[in-house]
Amino acid sequence: MSRELFRFKGGVHPPDHKAESSGRPIHAAPLPRQLTIPLRQHIGNPAKPVVKVGDHVRKGQLIGEADGTISAAVHASSSGTVTAIEPRTLPHASGLPDLCIVIDTDGRDEWVARAPLDYRNLPPAELRMTLRDMGLAGLGGAVFPSAVKLDPGAQGACPTLIVNGGECEPWITCDDVLMRYRADDILRGVTVMRDLLGSTEILVGIEDNKPEAIAAMRAAAAKLDYAVEVVPVPAVYPGGGAKQMIETLTGKQVPTGRLSTDIGIQVFNVGTAYALARAVFHGEPMVSRLVTVTGHVLRPQNFEVLIGTPMRALIELAGDRDGVTGVLMGGPMMGVPMPLAAPAAERAPRAEDADVPVVKATNCILVQSRELFPPPPPVLPCIRCTRCADACPAELQPQDLYRFIKAGDFGRAQEYHLFDCIECGCCSYVCPSHIPLVDYYRYGKSEIWAREREKRAADLARERHEFRQFRLEREKQEKAEKLAAKAAAKRAELAAEAAAGTPPPAAADGDADAKKALIAAALARAQAKKTQAAPKNTDDLSLGQQREIEAIEARRAKIRELARKPLASEEDA
């Protein structure tokens, strides 16, 4: 039962604080009065709403459909009425609003018709599409649409499947309790993954600080008809990161800019496996997840929470206390601050702006206090001690990256593999100068992305401008050609007319004669028209009418005479 393990470089050992919340069993959070379900909960294109305000929806009903391959659908987490489809504040570092579907729940929690998927008889591509439409996204943190990851790709099979139960970040225990209480369901999901990916080796990596979870998973694995190896791995932060878990279990490193599937390995979080089992064997889309509520609360524990539940309700459920200084979504190393932390006086004027909902990415709500999370000491200059480089699990040089980004030299930062940084926070954790290094890397990354976007926009504008110039030139040319063709046709017509008979006065060859003939013909036509257009009611006039006409003619003649003579004033000038 012993497997050779490998040690990835770096990592840190922060106090794990897991005992606080892992002792209590999973508790279903009560149904909130209102659910706020964001359409952008996963990486990729946001879902497109398919319901209207006023619609009645049932639990599990599709309310936002997936848009494209890298996307996932969004479902109503409970039954009720859609009361708004509008931008609301998201649990995101930016604190910016984005489109959400707001549902006032009716308390009945009625499900839509559910049916297990006959996954063994479904073609894999169709099954993946169904899973995308059931809203499946990775629950480990990145929320990448799972259907895409379940595609073995061109190789046809992914030999190694790793189920990640690492959960290395302090305070968080949602994966731990999930494995303790729902190990069988997790492994049913793993079976589906194994069948879809054609994997032959299945490893479950669990940090050795979760002995109960390891025991539960081993017991469940023993019941299966294929081998699943549950491997306790040393508890080192960030050993639960996908790349670190791969290295610990197999000794392989994922090359820069490549995917783990390129080296025949796919990694899924235990929560994703559980959600997959619910989807396949119960027909339930992703409408809930486990969330650890811990830190400065009375009863830190794990809740089974409907997606869209307000975070404040969960904090109250766990027993809120005075002295809250902040709320993080996620753990202390990688978590992002939530806007609902602001004290009452500074809270946003609209009540709905002061709260944010639980989304598919919410693994933990960590309530901070001054005692548990003292404010960071003042930042001092970098002394180039390279402790960050020793701690970096991605084998980067954090002190150099910091220097480049501070100087605005993003090109150099990219050369030094800034994009291999997993933002684990080890460098900031060990920094004796307390420099918020990860903040610099995040800033650098988003700055590089923004520049690339600008560059793409500029290239598009250049291309379109050049095409417009080309189009204008082409149109000019086409117009000239058309005119020339018309003139040539007219000349040919005249020549044909001349040849057919009615010889014009000067039937001699040449353009000038043809033109003359043209003018003569036009004059003749005009003359004919004039005679035709002569007034028809000039016969049999009465004497009075005759006189009137004569008077008008006389006036006309006078006006013509006046017009011919220049004005006196003009003569003077």
Place this chain on the structure above:
Amino acid sequence: MLSAIGVMVALALVIGLALGWSAIRFRVEGNPLAEKIDAILPQTQCGQCGFPGCKPYAEAIAKGEADINQCPPGGEDGVKKLAELLGVEPKPLDESHGAPKPRSVALIDEQTCIGCTLCIQACPVDAIVGAAKQMHTIVADECTGCELCLPPCPVDCIAMVPVAEDLPHWKWKHPVIPLKRVA
């Protein structure tokens, strides 16, 4: 003595031929410097620099006929990049060509638009869709915010709307280190 002269003449001939051949063989079409400058310019095609588009301005800079500080949409950053490329000192933007503004896109008030197509003819990147006596609209993703459609509009139905920051375009801010009062 003679042989030395002979050797030198022969060498000159050989090298001259080689140079002449490579000048033809490795000839670069267009002006590479102008292209490099064009790549830095923001491609708004707004003409604020006094040239009909970014490329003519780039060519003028390459020939030394225009200064590097005439592009307000490029901003001080753009001037700095141009100065770096050309090896000259960066200078402040020339105010006579306009001041930098936040990135915006045009928006047609569809109630007021009479469908005259004048803005369509003015748009340098063909980002306006419409036809005579039909409503016009802006393709926001392709609008460069050049404002060239504003003057020809006879009913003033086009407004410039600054691009608001939304979630996909949000950027992490540069870390701010709070200062502590010590005295």
